[in-house]
Amino acid sequence: MSQGRMVQIEQDILGKNNEYASHNRSYFQEKGIFTLNLVSSPGSGKTTLLTRSIEDLKARHRVSVIEGDQQTANDAERIRETGVKALQINTGKGCHLDAHMVGHAVESLNPEEKSLLFIENVGNLVCPAAFDLGEAHKVAILSVTEGEDKPLKYPDMFHAADLIILNKTDLLPYLDFDVEKCIEYAKRVNPDIEVLQLSARSGEGMQAWYQWIESRMSA
């Protein structure tokens, strides 16, 4: 296949996705649904972050969740145990969610008006970067076990995100991770990116994350 034909196909796919994303975004704005697209490597702790956030936020906000994974409905089940609505999308061979899948999921899930919708993308630092789902913000979660060089190696993702959460900070004493260097690398790729440090397991730093969400929900 020629390079030219491949580029054309890529543009067709992204163009189509952007149309669906724009439709999703209008719907979310109309209904007051504040949507965050959580992106990361596999194993960064997204689902633990989500379950803890939901436990802490559900008393004051309506929350629902769309889960993306190649296989299994384990994550949606973990989320449902918190008592909120969750829908699992299995992408099969696919390496990311797209806006069309999310549009259908929203129809089934039917999130309440003036609510908070989390989308947990497939664990992958490459492919989800290019696919707008109609979210208000992409949030990149980076576990401190992964090494501080990740923003330089996967620049598209850190360029596309508005916030980095450095997760698993409870493990910092046992690692050689350089927090300052990681933040410097992230800002080199995206000067406007915000950074929060927290441990979803210990709970340290979670309040700042909730403030970040709530200040933007009311904006």
Added chain:
Amino acid sequence: MSQGRMVQIEQDILGKNNEYASHNRSYFQEKGIFTLNLVSSPGSGKTTLLTRSIEDLKARHRVSVIEGDQQTANDAERIRETGVKALQINTGKGCHLDAHMVGHAVESLNPEEKSLLFIENVGNLVCPAAFDLGEAHKVAILSVTEGEDKPLKYPDMFHAADLIILNKTDLLPYLDFDVEKCIEYAKRVNPDIEVLQLSARSGEGMQAWYQWIESRMSA
């Protein structure tokens, strides 16, 4: 774009890749180059595993390395500090190495006859699964910080691999990772998969990995 057209494009790409992979494989066999394709999430510790392995193996084997990343030549530089030949491939927007890229890299790198060639793929548990590079074995590295459910969530990768390395076992005391459950999940996806547990940082378990390599090199 229709689903049928997408499937056709995917088949064209994979068919073309398999031709290049088959060509690479013949070349490796002819020259006695034992090639391992290391696949994992970002941050599983592949490069640390490689640098330590090279330090320990270079006295008795000729070694060379092909590094894949979206951006940066950092990993190839880390490898070259060990004194062996390394070539960096930057995939840009791409989420995996393919056999065509590897064929060109082999031409430039020119690995010695009867040598060991490591290919460190782009950090991604989805896309590299489908792309044969002509290697003898895919080796999946899973950091114990990532959670024991990964083989179920990313079954294609664990199905394609012949060996799992559970890395960063020095961190097990600080985690809730269930080693037995992880192995059970991996064998559910791929009953023939072998499993090694090690810490590339502490060095624990590395000898079994060298034995695994050397028993197959001489086969």
